[in-house]
Amino acid sequence: MRSFQILLAAPRGFCAGVDRAIEIVERALERFGAPVYVRHEIVHNRHVVEQLRRKGAIFVEEVEEIPEGAVAIFSAHGVSREVVARAARRRLVAIDATCPLVTKVHREADGMAAKGRQLVLIGHAGHPEVEGTLGQVPAGSMTLVERVEDVAALRLDPGRPIAYVTQTTLSMDDTAAIVAALRRRFPGIEGPRQEDICYATQNRQNAVKALAERCDLILVLGAPNSSNSNRLQEVARESGVASHLLESADDFDPAWLEGVARVGVTAGASAPETLVRELVFTLEEHGGRGVETLDVAEERVQFSLPPELRDEEGSTGN
Numbered sequence: 286m287r288s289f290q291i292l293l294a295a296p297r298g299f300c301a302g303v304d305r306a307i308e309i310v311e312r313a314l315e316r317f318g319a320p321v322y323v324r325h326e327i328v329h330n331r332h333v334v335e336q337l338r339r340k341g342a343i344f345v346e347e348v349e350e351i352p353e354g355a356v357a358i359f360s361a362h363g364v365s366r367e368v369v370a371r372a373a374r375r376r377l378v379a380i381d382a383t384c385p386l387v388t389k390v391h392r393e394a395d396g397m398a399a400k401g402r403q404l405v406l407i408g409h410a411g412h413p414e415v416e417g418t419l420g421q422v423p424a425g426s427m428t429l430v431e432r433v434e435d436v437a438a439l440r441l442d443p444g445r446p447i448a449y450v451t452q453t454t455l456s457m458d459d460t461a462a463i464v465a466a467l468r469r470r471f472p473g474i475e476g477p478r479q480e481d482i483c484y485a486t487q488n489r490q491n492a493v494k495a496l497a498e499r500c501d502l503i504l505v506l507g508a509p510n511s512s513n514s515n516r517l518q519e520v521a522r523e524s525g526v527a528s529h530l531l532e533s534a535d536d537f538d539p540a541w542l543e544g545v546a547r548v549g550v551t552a553g554a555s556a557p558e559t560l561v562r563e564l565v566f567t568l569e570e571h572g573g574r575g576v577e578t579l580d581v582a583e584e585r586v587q588f589s590l591p592p593e594l595r596d597e598e599g600s601t602g603n
Contacts, residue, residue, distance in 0.1 A: 289542065291565060291573045292500055294492035294551035294581070300485030301586040302384030303328050303555050306361035307337070309382040312594040313356055314341050317378070321356040324348055324368070325413055327382060328361050328555035329511035331532065348372045356380065362413035363387040365420020378593075385588050386483040387414055390450050391421045393477050397448040398422040402475065403441050405430055407463050408452030412512055415452055436466040448475040453483040454513040454554075456520060457490055484586060485554050486513050490520045492581040496549030497524035499579070502541055505530045506560045507553030514553030521549075533560055534567040542571060549579075 299307075306327050313321045319341025326334050326344060334344060342358075348371050351357050357377040359368070361384045372379045383391075397404055404427040408415040419427055430436060430449075441447055449467055451460055460482060467474050480487075496503055503521040507514020507530060514530060521528035526549075531537060542548070548568060552561050565576060589595070 286572045287542075288572045288574045289545050290547045291568055291576045292496055292547055292549045293561070293565070293576065293578045294489070294496050294549060295578050296485070296488050296492060296582055296584050297550075298506075298552040298554070298556050298558050298561060300483070300554040301584070301588050302361055302386060302483070302485070305588045305590065306382040306384070307333060309380060309590060309594060310337050310342050310358055311340065312590065313358060313380055316594060317356045321358060322351040322377075323358045323360065324351075324364065325360040325362065327358065329508045329514075330553075330555040330557070331508060332557060332560065333555065348375060348377065351375065351377055354378070358382050360413065361387070363391060363417035365417050367420055368417075380591055380593055382591075383417075384453070384483070386453050386481075387417070390418055390453060390477075390481050393450050393481070394418060394421045394427065397450070397475070398426055400446070402446045402448040404428070405439070405441075405447065405449040405467065405474075406451070407431075407449060407455065407460055409455075409512060412452065414454070414512070418450065418452070430463060430467075433462050433466045436463065436470055439470070441471065443471065446475065447471050447473070450477055451481040452512070453481055454486050454516065455482055456516045457482055457487055458520075458523070485584065486516070488582040488584060489513065489517055489551065489554065492579065493517050493520045493549070493551055494524055495579055495581050496551065497521055497526045500526055500547040500549035501545040502526065502547075503528040503549040503551065504537070504541075504564065505551055505553065506533070506556045506564060508532060508555065511553045511555055514556065517551055517553060531564070534563040537564065537567050539571050548573065
């Protein structure tokens with residue numbers, strides 16, 4: 286058996302927004318008792334969802350599936366104003382687990398719309414975060430752009446102010462290219478005061494780029510419907526390194542190791558560290574040696590819990 290080195294990306298896995306969302310569900314179960322209802326997957330990872338389901342969380346796609354008056358939690362991806370209104374009509378005890386960085390984008394979009402700006406959203410059609418952001422403003426007042434090629438097809442009035450916001454979990458490089466195309470076509474376009482792509486997405490993509498300089502293969506742990514996990518795989522491949530997205534070590538194929546001297550391992554922002562440990566163990570069974578961590582950035586970000594779930598001492602959670 287040929288041996289190879291294992292390099293672990295740091296940072297990887299859970300971000301502050303995911304930690305907060307999971308803790309919100311767990312604290313709601315403690316405070317209100319089971320069941321509590323969660324609209325959409327709280328984060329895009331079936332392992333996390335199953336763990337919470339075993340504790341008493343019930344996951345639904347629409348608020349109409351939730352009994353009137355029950356506890357309802359909105360996922361970390363955020364929801365539209367319409368969903369909030371529908372929950373209120375059903376007298377649900379609504380708790381918002383939207384990542385604060387997504388909420389920041391919502392506020393930006395709302396503020397820009399209030400100023401009469403024509404809005405462009407850079408993001409992926411159908412993603413829950415995108416649907417929630419589109420739903421912050423009146424229908425038809427925000428146009429979605431997914432690729433550089435879409436910019437040429439935009440039908441905006443150049444005589445009116447234009448502004449853009451972005452989904453938080455995009456590829457930094459792809460987004461920069463789209464923003465550059467927007468600025469070329471609409472030189473006066475207004476952007477957010479601070480980058481919308483979240484710190485965790487940026488850090489994890491930078492860590493993958495660092496892995497790519499040293500590895501022949503990069504394995505990304507994450508769900509197939511996780512935007513940030515898919516972007517990590519794309520970043521690796523665009524760096525010229527073979528890469529695969531795995532939900533767990535069960536998806537690992539030993540054939541990927543042919544001719545490989547170093548394997549890099551990372552995890553999307555909603556993938557628990559237990560999956561990383563299991564994959565490392567599997568790699569060691571196939572000849573992996575000398576596990577090393579490649580530190581790129583240190584993360585100390587913490588987000589407060591919603592006021593409904595803070596303890597009497599004013600704890601803000603993890």
